[in-house]
Amino acid sequence: xxxxxxxIVGAGPAGTRAAERVAAAGLRPVVxxxxxxxxxxIYRRQPAGFRRPAQTLYGFESGKAVAVHGAFAALGDRIxxxxxxxxxxxxxxxxxxxxxxxxxRQQYDALILATGATDRIMPLPGWTLPGVFSLGAAxxxxxxxGCAIGSRVVLLGTGPLLPLVAYQYAxxxxxxxxxxxxxxxxxxxxxxxxxxxxxxxxxxGLYYTAWxxxxxxxxxxxxxxxxxxxxxxxxxxxxxTADGIERQVACDAIGLGxxxxxxTQLADLARCDFAFDAVARQWLPATDADGRTSTPxxxxxxxGARILGADAAEIAGKLAACAALQDLGIAVPDAEMxxxxxxxxxMDRFRVGLDTAYPWPAHFAAGLPDTAVVCRCExxxxxxxxDVAREKGAPEVNRAKAFSRLGMGRCQGRMCxxxxxxxxxxxxxxxxxxxxxxxGQGPVKPLPLATxxxx
Amino acid sequence: xxxxxAADVIVVGGGIMGAATxxxxxxxxxxxxxxxxxxxxxxxSGTNFGNVRRxxxxxxxxxxxxxxxGIWGRLNELLGEDAEFIATxxxxxxxxxxxxxxxxxxxxxxxxxxxDLEILSGNALRDRFPFLAPGAVAGSFSPLxxxxxxxxxxxxFGRAALxxxxxxxxxxxxxxxxxxxxxxxVETVGAGSYRAPVVQISAGxxxxxLSARFGEPVPIVARGPQMGVTEPMPYRITPVVxxxxxxxxxxxxxxxxxxxxxxxxxxxxxxxxxxIQRAYVDPMNTLRQLPMLRRVAPALGALRxxxxxxxxxxxxxDDIPIMGPSGKVPGLFYAFGFCGHGFQLGPGxxxxxxxxxxxxxTSTPIAPFSITRFATP
Ligand SMILES: Cc1cc2nc3c(=O)[nH]c(=O)nc-3n(C[C@H](O)[C@H](O)[C@H](O)COP(=O)(O)OP(=O)(O)OC[C@H]3O[C@@H](n4cnc5c(N)ncnc54)[C@H](O)[C@@H]3O)c2cc1C
Ligand SMILES: Cc1cc2nc3c(=O)[nH]c(=O)nc-3n(C[C@H](O)[C@H](O)[C@H](O)COP(=O)(O)OP(=O)(O)OC[C@H]3O[C@@H](n4cnc5c(N)ncnc54)[C@H](O)[C@@H]3O)c2cc1C
Numbered sequence: 001x002x003x004x005x006x007x008i009v010g011a012g013p014a015g016t017r018a019a020e021r022v023a024a025a026g027l028r029p030v031v032x033x034x035x036x037x038x039x040x041x042i043y044r045r046q047p048a049g050f051r052r053p054a055q056t057l058y059g060f061e062s063g064k065a066v067a068v069h070g071a072f073a074a075l076g077d078r079i080x081x082x083x084x085x086x087x088x089x090x091x092x093x094x095x096x097x098x099x100x101x102x103x104x105r106q107q108y109d110a111l112i113l114a115t116g117a118t119d120r121i122m123p124l125p126g127w128t129l130p131g132v133f134s135l136g137a138a139x140x141x142x143x144x145x146g147c148a149i150g151s152r153v154v155l156l157g158t159g160p161l162l163p164l165v166a167y168q169y170a171x172x173x174x175x176x177x178x179x180x181x182x183x184x185x186x187x188x189x190x191x192x193x194x195x196x197x198x199x200x201x202x203x204x205g206l207y208y209t210a211w212x213x214x215x216x217x218x219x220x221x222x223x224x225x226x227x228x229x230x231x232x233x234x235x236x237x238x239x240x241t242a243d244g245i246e247r248q249v250a251c252d253a254i255g256l257g258x259x260x261x262x263x264t265q266l267a268d269l270a271r272c273d274f275a276f277d278a279v280a281r282q283w284l285p286a287t288d289a290d291g292r293t294s295t296p297x298x299x300x301x302x303x304g305a306r307i308l309g310a311d312a313a314e315i316a317g318k319l320a321a322c323a324a325l326q327d328l329g330i331a332v333p334d335a336e337m338x339x340x341x342x343x344x345x346x347m348d349r350f351r352v353g354l355d356t357a358y359p360w361p362a363h364f365a366a367g368l369p370d371t372a373v374v375c376r377c378e379x380x381x382x383x384x385x386x387d388v389a390r391e392k393g394a395p396e397v398n399r400a401k402a403f404s405r406l407g408m409g410r411c412q413g414r415m416c417x418x419x420x421x422x423x424x425x426x427x428x429x430x431x432x433x434x435x436x437x438x439x440g441q442g443p444v445k446p447l448p449l450a451t452x453x454x455x
Numbered sequence: 456x457x458x459x460x461a462a463d464v465i466v467v468g469g470g471i472m473g474a475a476t477x478x479x480x481x482x483x484x485x486x487x488x489x490x491x492x493x494x495x496x497x498x499x500s501g502t503n504f505g506n507v508r509r510x511x512x513x514x515x516x517x518x519x520x521x522x523x524x525g526i527w528g529r530l531n532e533l534l535g536e537d538a539e540f541i542a543t544x545x546x547x548x549x550x551x552x553x554x555x556x557x558x559x560x561x562x563x564x565x566x567x568x569x570x571d572l573e574i575l576s577g578n579a580l581r582d583r584f585p586f587l588a589p590g591a592v593a594g595s596f597s598p599l600x601x602x603x604x605x606x607x608x609x610x611x612f613g614r615a616a617l618x619x620x621x622x623x624x625x626x627x628x629x630x631x632x633x634x635x636x637x638x639x640x641v642e643t644v645g646a647g648s649y650r651a652p653v654v655q656i657s658a659g660x661x662x663x664x665l666s667a668r669f670g671e672p673v674p675i676v677a678r679g680p681q682m683g684v685t686e687p688m689p690y691r692i693t694p695v696v697x698x699x700x701x702x703x704x705x706x707x708x709x710x711x712x713x714x715x716x717x718x719x720x721x722x723x724x725x726x727x728x729x730x731i732q733r734a735y736v737d738p739m740n741t742l743r744q745l746p747m748l749r750r751v752a753p754a755l756g757a758l759r760x761x762x763x764x765x766x767x768x769x770x771x772x773d774d775i776p777i778m779g780p781s782g783k784v785p786g787l788f789y790a791f792g793f794c795g796h797g798f799q800l801g802p803g804x805x806x807x808x809x810x811x812x813x814x815x816x817t818s819t820p821i822a823p824f825s826i827t828r829f830a831t832p
Contacts, residue, residue: 395494410761441763443738443760449685449756453743
């Protein structure tokens with residue numbers, strides 16, 4: 001049995017715990033992560049030479065960060081860890097890896113995808129101006145590099161990351177000119193029963209918000225952003241208040257994000273079946289409760305499966321590892337898996353709560369002016385998408401892509417796909433699920449033409 | 456069962472061949488129905504490399520390619536839509552001295568067919584095309600060839616056919632064709648049935664299944680040429696570039712679109728699965744293509760690939776298509792199996808097939824492509 005290869009993609013909370021569980025069974029998993037260090041998004045490490053303490057970097061989560069980092073370090077030689085290595089394709093039970101410009105292959109008997117998430121973006125006029133970052137990127141700048149995205153920052157969008165990043169920025173000494181939240185207090189209150197599934201998480205969210213208010217940082221809910229102003233860079237954000245009053249805030253940088261979206265391209269390349277998830281408003285790989293996909297030997301864990309957060313990612317990592325081991329014929333106690341499943345149940349209720357509290361503003365898509373850029377790689381506007389829907393009869397996103405180039409650029413739809421699908425569905429007057437999903441193709445991220453095959 | 460919709464001609468398959476045939480039949484006033492299983496131009500016609508190349512073809516096919524090239528030149532006018540055809544020229548380069556003779560011989564041969572190629576060698580070649588690597592020994596330049604956008608061309612034919620009065624039915628999977636009396640009865644899943652005295656099968660690689668039902672099986676196989684595209688860079692490489700080599704793996708080709716991306720293909724072919732209508736790129740093929748690209752134009756090594764893809768193409772053992780009337784069933788016509796070079800031919804095939812169906816004869820020779828070459832006695 002010890003010769004079976006379990007390949008884990010991602011060394012965040014999910015990948016770390018999966019690796020730990022597989023190693024505990026006596027196998028030596030291969031762990032691949034494109035980042036320079038383990039930790040994933042939430043527990044992202046600072047570069048070598050940076051010396052901020054865990055408490056400064058991770059706040060309330062520092063205990064868990066230290067635990068996850070520690071668990072990974074403790075694995076030592078019991079895993080085959082390959083940092084700075086991208087899985088750019090999957091083909092016939094082999095992962096195609098890229099380290100620098102060197103390509104290699106890794107065969108696997110089981111593949112655990114713990115690839116995490118990225119920001120979910122709803123464009124608005126001016127969002128491609130220099131100085132606009134995604135909310136997560138704004139946080140990465142601070143967490144990894146110890147720098148802010150600007151000297152007068154507006155944080156815009158919705159989701160739990162919004163007050164958190166504002167809090168982290170303000171605590172670090174940055175000027176937060178305003179926090180503009182598109183969700184309403186009413187929605188937050190409606191979501192309370194579901195959010196109460198995880199009282200600790202709820203309390204932290206309330207704490208950040210209260211802290212921001214106490215610090216005198218303008219925090220407006222129920223707003224509708226209308227445009228980002230500026231010529232060479234961000235100068236201001238315009239928005240409508242919940243009461244319909246036009247307002248403007250001067251700023252030189254904006255962090256923009258509306259929750260997260262799962263990174264599912266590898267699952268697509270593994271030819272897993274996808275199903276439309278009404279909560280996420282995203283097509284997600286279908287899994288059973290333990291993370292098994294429709295492709296034998298391929299498992300999902302963490303935010304890459306659905307957005308349940310870091311604590312759930314740790315559990316899901318262990319559970320997917322157990323499923324993989326079991327399917328490889330290695331005994332796993334039933335009680336252990338049952339315990340993980342039970343621990344995950346409230347997380348899913350919480351996820352529904354989060355979506356109720358911080359809804360993705362799908363309706364903004366209809367209101368985007370024709371001139372607003374949706375796909376920034378290819379400069380495709382909302383008008384271009386409406387055009388291919390109405391003039392050329394594109395009934396679904398791949399056809400809209402073929403006609404308009406939407407999602408054909410460097411990001412391959414990872415940034416623009418969600419909003420592009422909303423604009424298309426609105427233009428066609430159909431439900432979002434009816435326009436389908438962009439089919440994934442390799443490479444998952446750009447592959448240098450200078451790439452050579454490892455000897 | 457409802458009464459079948461009646462027409463003069465039913466075209467089965469809405470790739471570039473079917474869509475163009477429907478369009479040109481309308482130009483001749485013929486009442487035509489175009490039946491497409493998915494969306495018009497979604498298969499090979501919408502996924503190909505976009506080469507509008509005449510040089511390097513099977514000689515007896517050059518007249519057809521010439522006719523098609525003529526149509527490409529006035530496509531926007533004809534269709535009222537832009538399929539992004541540009542006559543950038545096409546250059547075939549070789550890297551071995553012993554290959555130069557092959558380029559020269561081809562140039563001499565196609566001149567007979569009215570296709571003028573310019574042979575350039577050494578410094579003259581690199582002065583004209585400074586992006587070429589020092590190792591390029593000679594090149595054959597076809598100034599009037601070029602490229603077009605495959606994602607737009609066949610759908611544009613489909614829409615133009617529709618505007619011209621054709622009945623274009625998408626999501627119409629033809630599951631039965633039967634000749635009863637003078638008429639063919641064509642059954643679809645989901646889109647009713649149709650009746651006409653003439654049927655054209657232009658169903659790409661799937662054409663073989665249909666021809667077999669009329670007792671004319673062909674040894675067609677499905678394969679997927681392997682494509683890739685880089686991120687955009689300033690528009691510098693105007694011609695389509697292809698490598699002429701005796702080693703198939705070296706046969707890379709690329710073009711830069713005005714937007715700046717470099718699209719490439721060639722070398723290896725990957726698996727194509729006609730049953731599920733998908734073709735894939737084997738990542739090893741991509742990795743093997745990269746040094747071939749750098750070999751031709753070293754500067755490409757500074758770019759990154761953002762996407763790879765494939766499409767399903769039908770190949771025949773002699774590498775030429777099936778085109779013309781059935782050898783067995785009056786009223787039945789074929790245009791399928793274009794062996795990786797049908798995009799350039801598409802408009803011409805549509806025009807010729809419309810001519811053949813409407814007049815019973817063609818002014819462009821197509822005899823070498825007859826399905827009867829595979830007939831078993
Ligand atoms: C930018 C950002 C900031 C966040 N900040 C917070 C926060 O402050 N607090 C909070 O509670 N939650 C935060 N989240 C949510 C948080 O990421 C998750 O809850 C948690 O990190 C999920 O863990 P995971 O293991 O599923 O994925 P991640 O932690 O995201 O780990 C995924 C790992 O997979 C690697 N990877 C992905 N694709 C490939 C590939 N093809 N090849 C090789 N490696 C690959 C990535 O490099 C990454 O290290 C943030 C999310 C994002 C996107
Ligand atoms: C990746 C790739 C690159 C290529 N590069 C080039 C190039 O650069 N230059 C060039 O000249 N050629 C190129 N080719 C070849 C060219 O694309 C094809 O020869 C050409 O598009 C064939 O057109 P078609 O209409 O015969 O086939 P298709 O485009 O495949 O159309 C056939 C249609 O018939 C439909 N159909 C099938 N069965 C049925 C049924 N039972 N009922 C209803 N409809 C049906 C299909 O859905 C399909 O839409 C390339 C091909 C590929 C795949």
